[in-house]
Amino acid sequence: MATLSLEIGEDGVALLAINVPGGPLNAPTPEFECDLLAAIERIRSETAIKGAVISSGKPGTFMAGADLTDLVTASGRETLQEAFARSQRLSGLYRRLETCGKPVAAAINGPALGAGLELCLACHHRVLSNDSAAMLGLPDVKTGLLPGAGATQRLPRLIGIARALPLLLEGNPITPEEALKLGIVDAVLPPDELATKAREWVVANRDAVAPWDSKTFRVPGGVGCLASHAAESFQAGTSRLAKSSMRNYPAPLAISAAVFEGTMVSIDLGLRIESKYFATLLASPVARNLMRTLFINKGAANILTRRPAGIAKSAVKKLGVIGAGMMGAGIAHVAAAAGVEVVLIDTTQELANRGKSYSANLLRKEIGKGRATQEGAAALLTRITATQDYSALEGSDLVVEAVFENSELKRNVTRKAAAFLRETGVFASNTSTLPISGLSEAFPRPEQFIGIHFFSPVERMQLVEIIKGRRTAAATLAKALDFVGLLRKTPIIVNDSPGFFTSRVFGTFVDEGMAMLAEGVKPALIENAARMAGMPIGPLAILDEVTIELQLKVHEQAVADALPKSFQRLTAIEVVKKMVALGRIGRRGGAGFYEYPPDGDKRLWTGLRDLFPIAEKQPDVEELKWRVLHIQALESVRCLEENIIEHPEDADVGSVLGIGYPSWTGGTLSFIETIGLAQFVERSKKLARRYGSRFKPTDALTDRAASNRMFYGG
Numbered sequence: 224m225a226t227l228s229l230e231i232g233e234d235g236v237a238l239l240a241i242n243v244p245g246g247p248l249n250a251p252t253p254e255f256e257c258d259l260l261a262a263i264e265r266i267r268s269e270t271a272i273k274g275a276v277i278s279s280g281k282p283g284t285f286m287a288g289a290d291l292t293d294l295v296t297a298s299g300r301e302t303l304q305e306a307f308a309r310s311q312r313l314s315g316l317y318r319r320l321e322t323c324g325k326p327v328a329a330a331i332n333g334p335a336l337g338a339g340l341e342l343c344l345a346c347h348h349r350v351l352s353n354d355s356a357a358m359l360g361l362p363d364v365k366t367g368l369l370p371g372a373g374a375t376q377r378l379p380r381l382i383g384i385a386r387a388l389p390l391l392l393e394g395n396p397i398t399p400e401e402a403l404k405l406g407i408v409d410a411v412l413p414p415d416e417l418a419t420k421a422r423e424w425v426v427a428n429r430d431a432v433a434p435w436d437s438k439t440f441r442v443p444g445g446v447g448c449l450a451s452h453a454a455e456s457f458q459a460g461t462s463r464l465a466k467s468s469m470r471n472y473p474a475p476l477a478i479s480a481a482v483f484e485g486t487m488v489s490i491d492l493g494l495r496i497e498s499k500y501f502a503t504l505l506a507s508p509v510a511r512n513l514m515r516t517l518f519i520n521k522g523a524a525n526i527l528t529r530r531p532a533g534i535a536k537s538a539v540k541k542l543g544v545i546g547a548g549m550m551g552a553g554i555a556h557v558a559a560a561a562g563v564e565v566v567l568i569d570t571t572q573e574l575a576n577r578g579k580s581y582s583a584n585l586l587r588k589e590i591g592k593g594r595a596t597q598e599g600a601a602a603l604l605t606r607i608t609a610t611q612d613y614s615a616l617e618g619s620d621l622v623v624e625a626v627f628e629n630s631e632l633k634r635n636v637t638r639k640a641a642a643f644l645r646e647t648g649v650f651a652s653n654t655s656t657l658p659i660s661g662l663s664e665a666f667p668r669p670e671q672f673i674g675i676h677f678f679s680p681v682e683r684m685q686l687v688e689i690i691k692g693r694r695t696a697a698a699t700l701a702k703a704l705d706f707v708g709l710l711r712k713t714p715i716i717v718n719d720s721p722g723f724f725t726s727r728v729f730g731t732f733v734d735e736g737m738a739m740l741a742e743g744v745k746p747a748l749i750e751n752a753a754r755m756a757g758m759p760i761g762p763l764a765i766l767d768e769v770t771i772e773l774q775l776k777v778h779e780q781a782v783a784d785a786l787p788k789s790f791q792r793l794t795a796i797e798v799v800k801k802m803v804a805l806g807r808i809g810r811r812g813g814a815g816f817y818e819y820p821p822d823g824d825k826r827l828w829t830g831l832r833d834l835f836p837i838a839e840k841q842p843d844v845e846e847l848k849w850r851v852l853h854i855q856a857l858e859s860v861r862c863l864e865e866n867i868i869e870h871p872e873d874a875d876v877g878s879v880l881g882i883g884y885p886s887w888t889g890g891t892l893s894f895i896e897t898i899g900l901a902q903f904v905e906r907s908k909k910l911a912r913r914y915g916s917r918f919k920p921t922d923a924l925t926d927r928a929a930s931n932r933m934f935y936g937g
Contacts, residue, residue: 224258228280229265235273236422237266242280249279249286251338251372256316263316267323274326274425277346278418279333283356288337291366291514298511306502310371313338314494317345317372326431328424330417331408336360336396341372344381347431348424349408350417351399359407360396364474366518367510367887371501375481376493380435382406383443384482385452388460391478435490446486457483471757471887474504508897512889515935516879520872524713529870530704531697539563539706543622543644545636547578547609550653551625553681556582559606561709566608566615575609582607585682616643621706623675625653628776630784633657634665641667649702651675655726656777659692659719661784670696673703676723678881686880687712692719713880715873721786724859724868725881728891731854731917732882733774736762737795738914739847743838746816746827752847757885762851763827767815772808774799794917801834852894853907853918855884859891863934864923871934892934900928 226243239262243249266272279285301309320327320342328348329335333356335343340359343349351357361378363370370391379387382405390397399411412420434440444452457479464475477500485493504510540563544555547569555567555578569575582604589595608615616622622640626632633652644650649671652662663672674690687707691700700716707714717724732753739749740763750761766774778796802808802815807828809815817825859878862868868877875890888894895903904925910918920928 224261226252226255226258227262229262231272232422234422234426235271236425237262237272237275238418238422239275239277240280241277241286247281248284249281249339251286251289251313251342256313259320260316263320263323266325266327272325273429274328274431276328276330276418276421276425277342278330278421282332283354284333285331285335285357286339286342287334288339288363291518294366294368294505295511295514295519298505298514299508301505303502303506306505307498309505310498310501311495313341313372314498317342318491318494321345321347321433322436326425326428328421330421331357331359332414332417334358334360334396337363337370338372341370341374341377344377344407345373345433347433348421348428350410350412350421350424351402351408352414352417353399353411354414355398357399358396359399359402360394361391362394362396364392364394364478365513367472367474367507367513368504369474369478369481369497369501371498373494373497375478375497375500376485376490377433377435378407379482379486380440380442380490383452384446384450384486385444385456388456388479388482391482392464392475433490442486447483469755469757471509471885473507473509477504508889509887512893512897513886516872516875516889516893517886520876521713521880523872524715524876525708525711527704527708527714529714529716529873531701534698534701537620537702537705539620539702539709541619542566542706543568543616543619543640544625545569545622545640546625546627546653547575547581548625549581550677550679550681551623552578552581553679554623554625554653554677555579555607556585556603557681557710557712559603561711562606563709564606564608566610566619568610568613568615570611572609572611575611579604579607579609613639614643616640617645619644619648621649621651621702623651623653625677628654628656628773628780630657630662630780633662637662637665641665647671649673649699651703653677656722657780658721658784659690660694663692663694669694671699673699674717674719674723675703675707676725678725684880685713686725686877687714688717688723688725688877688881689714690717690719690723713876715877715881716869717873717877718867718869720862720865720867721781721784724862724874725877727862727867728855728858728878728884729882731858732758732851733762733766734795735850735854736766737798739850740831740835741795741798743836744847745837745841746831748841748844748847750827752844753851755844756848756851757887758851759883763816764825767809767817770809770811771799771802771815772812775803794915798835805834849906850910850914850918852885852888853903853910855882856891856894856903857907857918857920857924860895860921860924863892864921896933896935900924900931900933904928 227239227241230238241249243255266275327346329343329346331351361370361374402408403411481497481500485496542558542563543566544551545568547567555565559565567575567578586595586600622644624636626636650666651673655676659674663669666672673695676688678684678686689703704714736749753761807814813819818828819825859874868874871892874892878884878891879886884891904920907918907920
């Protein structure tokens with residue numbers, strides 16, 4: 224057998240060691256399924272075999288879930304019947320193992336996730352390595368699916384519904400200690416004892432069967448509406464799921480339903496119920512979108528797939544950061560956490576020190592949560608030198624400026640830093656809107672100038688937008704990507720343009736919110752519609768966070784630079800001017816679209832009704848949701864057609880991770896594919912007739928829709 228070996232010991236116990244070729248992790252490939260079936264039939268039929276122990280032939284790892292690339296290909300292409308059969312194939316295989324008539328134990332020597340944990344649950348006994356890396360988990364919900372090989376049925380039967388649901392609905396891994404406490408495993412042991420103890424259990428338990436195959440079995444804690452936990456698990460639980468997902472994500476509700484229905488019937492019928500729900504999810508575009516963007520495309524970006532070939536890998540050992548505000552301080556922190564020596568510069572020593580204290584405050588919180596030690600925190604802080612002296616940049620491999628969005632200010636600090644940057648050093652601007660090619664003119668070697676746009680707060684935001692100027696060299700791009708890889712963040716590559724990609728798309732979102740306000744839409748309706756569409760926060764609330772005043776400065780800079788009117792924020796600038804004139808510049812100023820009482824939660828400013836009178840007839844919330852999603856998707860299409868963004872994958876990853884575009888859509892371009900190109904174009908035309916030419920689809924998009932040419936091919 225190509226994917227596992229079977230050795231029969233003198234005690235009659237067969238040791239099955241899984242070793243799927245082609246990668247560091249075992250996965251349930253079709254070859255593995257065939258081999259496991261053959262092994263099960265041997266165990267069942269050969270009298271010399273008294274039982275079996277299943278382990279992994281790969282050191283330190285047991286088994287992961289299914290190949291997401293295969294599932295993405297299947298999603299939306301397989302019929303419901305084919306998707307049901309896909310689930311039943313593996314589910315049935317595990318059930319055959321469970322009912323083979325002989326005891327089977329799992330010796331779990333490392334992480335067991337998804338189908339790997341489901342295999343363990345189908346064994347009669349489970350022992351787990353005490354290595355902290357040996358995590359157990361069912362992450363399927365994060366991919367838009369549910370575990371399709373028995374976990375929604377076996378786990379509740381094993382530990383009770385109330386304890387099983389959080390593991391199924393949240394998808395987070397648990398430690399060996401947590402798994403033992405919950406009763407998912409029977410023992411936690413040193414790695415070198417796993418196989419021996421598992422064999423001993425098999426020899427001592429020749430008549431073992433799964434608990435749920437006993438006629439007297441009852442699910443711990445009860446099932447159905449009359450169970451003591453039912454109100455919390457299903458009634459209140461379903462309401463919470465609907466609220467948190469805004470019903471945009473079908474997987475959590477499907478998991479809850481599969482558990483509720485499946486635990487009230489026999490295990491075999493429960494497994495069929497699970498497979499039916501799995502089929503509906505796999506046929507849904509939401510699962511495809513989540514898997515393709517957040518796992519496959521994001522994973523490709525993380526391993527720097529778009530890094531220029533033939534250029535030696537570089538290492539940033541010393542980094543200069545100019546500007547010790549929240550952004551610069553955040554960049555300094557994540558770089559120091561990655562082991563880089565950092566020089567943090569500001570106009571005064573006091574401001575530079577304040578920037579370093581940002582790291583100290585973060586570390587204090589991490590220590591309080593047990594995520595960092597005093598020694599580790601002290602070591603990190605010693606790697607940050609706070610100063611106002613530019614000569615401290617001497618010997619830097621890379622310098623990132625993170626000063627205010629003002630062209631002349633950025634050029635000034637660039638010239639000052641250039642005098643000390645080594646000949647081979649790269650200079651990067653953290654600008655979010657200003658064209659890189661123009662800023663590079665202040666640097667003596669523009670081919671070594673690039674944009675590296677972080678998102679705030681840097682320590683939490685995963686995306687980094689890397690912007691190539693007209694003269695940026697391939698080696699400079701490679702070095703920037705290597706640096707982002709060192710920080711373990713996700714890069715997308717963008718060509719130079721005012722606003723680049725994320726700021727352009729984000730600008731349409733907040734501008735549309737202000738346009739709705741100017742039209743007389745109720746502020747609460749605007750905010751709630753955006754959240755119902757899947758945005759993490761409403762446009763008015765996010766404007767308060769980034770400051771309304773900044774929007775005015777961006778507009779004024781665009782006018783000063785004589786940028787085309789499409790970059791001058793004309794849709795919303797009058798709203799911005801009215802707010803700024805009243806001194807309501809956002810949270811930083813203590814007042815914006817929201818009020819910020821010192822003794823309570825923020826709330827929408829009641830004066831908005833006077834400043835922007837409420838229209839007598841309010842629009843349907845569905846139309847507002849479409850406006851929010853369409854306007855951002857249309858801007859992404861323009862960026863793709865203008866070659867600002869070269870790959871649909873970057874647009875989708877960038878929009879989800881950078882600006883919070885709903886992940887259920889898969890990103891701005893996947894959203895168009897999700898509802899259909901022709902339907903998207905028609906709806907855009909309707910919106911354009913009602914609200915203006917900004918919703919008009921481009922000619923190229925109209926042509927694409929006519930021929931049904933998907934962004935991802937096919």
